[in-house]
Amino acid sequence: MSALGAYFKRGITALLDEMTSWQAMMGFPHTARGTFLLVDEGTKLACYRVARARPVHKADGAREALRDGWLNRIVGTHPIELRLAGDGVVVRSLRLPAASRGHIEAIIRHQVEQIMPWPSEKMVYDYDIQESEAARFSGQFDVRIVATSLTAVRSAIEPFQSVGITPVVVGLASDPSDRPSAINLLPGAKAALRLRRRHNALVCLCILAAAGAALLAGAGWSINRAIAETARIEASLASLRGAVEAARKEAETKNDPAMDVARKWDAVPMVLLLEELSRRVPDTTYLTALDVDDRNVRVTGLSTNAADLISLLEGSDMLEAAGFSAPIVRDNDSKLERFEILAHFSEKDRP
Known part of the structure; x- marks a missing residue:
């Protein structure tokens, strides 16, 4: 067990x-975007409110002036998306075969230490898949890997955390601001x-x-x-x-007379009926079915001259009242006449 x-x-x-x-x-689930976008432009911080069409510029300010509360007055307690300048950030590109797409996380984990200057425990990294016609035509796809040191990213977000602002996404200032960041370097x-x-x-x-x-x-x-x-x-x-x-x-x-008659018909051995029919029916006639129900005997078959069969059966001591129960038709395959005759057991010489 x-x-x-x-x-x-x-x-x-x-x-x-x-x-x-x-x-x-599949890139699911999508990265959650903050209500406000804060872009590090080197000499200043540009604050935008995220809108459906494009971000709306709200204010600019210095990183050193964060303690004065200028950013808190704008964003309040809303989550922010921080975009870092490129200082200390390393970007690498890989082109991988399309068949490896389902195992991309494992591949990136294996490759990142070989192409980045930091060991895995001292860096943060993320990646995004970039589609291109050239790569797709060759059966491949491109991957952008972005990494920075853990110390650098913590130093970048610590001033915001010290004034009660916590980023939910840390991306790159070089990425388009009108779309959610495909990279998140938040530890x-x-x-x-x-x-x-x-x-x-x-x-x-x-x-x-x-x-x-x-x-x-x-x-x-x-x-x-x-x-x-x-x-x-x-x-x-x-x-x-x-x-x-x-x-x-x-x-x-x-003491039912009808039951007595039925028992008489049941007493007729089938072998005697078959023997009588074999004796009466000519060699040019072939029986295909024989059905016995109480006194009724139904004979079906093929013959070269079906009309003569009535007189032949009427001459039997075992059968009487013979007649055709269906019209005679010519069989297209055998070219013989198909017939169906209904007769009755005779009461003469019955026990």
């Missing part, structure tokens, strides 16, 4: 990893995003499991209902069979 549990746990973990990688490949943001993606994957799995359980429960209910209905029908048939058998036995015990 422990081995099965471990196997199941590994399977769930692998599925969660795949779903998390898929979210990263811990990447781990939080990965955790959020894994949480989303787990929620999806739970929903799928609940839906599967509901479908199984519905299927089980339908099967049980079908089994119960089958049992009810079988009980009803058994009751009907019992009633029919009781009626038959009751009729047999009565």
Whole structure:
């Protein structure tokens, strides 16, 4: 049981990893944007209010004057998106095969220490996928990797935190200000995003499991209902069979002339009827069906001259009142006449 549990746990973990990688490949969930945008322009800070069309410029101020409260009076307690100048930020580009898109997070983690001047524990990094016709035509895609030292980014956001302003996104001033930042260098943001993606994957799995359980429960209910209905029908048939058998036995015990006649017809051995038909029917006639119901004998077949069969059967001591029960038609395949004759057992010499 422990081995099965471990196997199941590994399977769930692998599925969660795949779903998390898929979210990263699709860029989901999107980075939340602050209400205000603060762009570091080197000599000053430019503050914008984020709007649907384009950011609206609100004020400019010096980083050194943050303690005077000029920025607090504008943004209040609203979240801000900070855009850093390029000082101390390293940007690298990679071109990867399209088949590796589903494993991009693992590839970036492996590559970042080799192309950046800081060890992984002393830097923050992020990436965004950049589509281009040239890369797409060659079956590849481009990735922009942005990194800076952990010390540098903490020093950049510490003045804002000291006056009660906490950035929710840290991007680059060189990126377009009218679109949300595709890069977030906020310490811990990447781990939080990965955790959020894994949480989303787990929620999806739970929903799928609940839906599967509901479908199984519905299927089980339908099967049980079908089994119960089958049992009810079988009980009803058994009751009907019992009633029919009781009626038959009751009729047999009565002195009923009709039952006596029926028992006489039942006493005729089928082998005698077949022998009589073989003797009466010519070699140019072929029987395809023989049906006996009480006194009635229905003969179906093919013949070169079906009209002569009536007189042949009427000459039998076993049969009487022979006649065609359907029109004679010519069979296109055999070129013979197809017939259907209805006769009755004769009462002469019956026991």
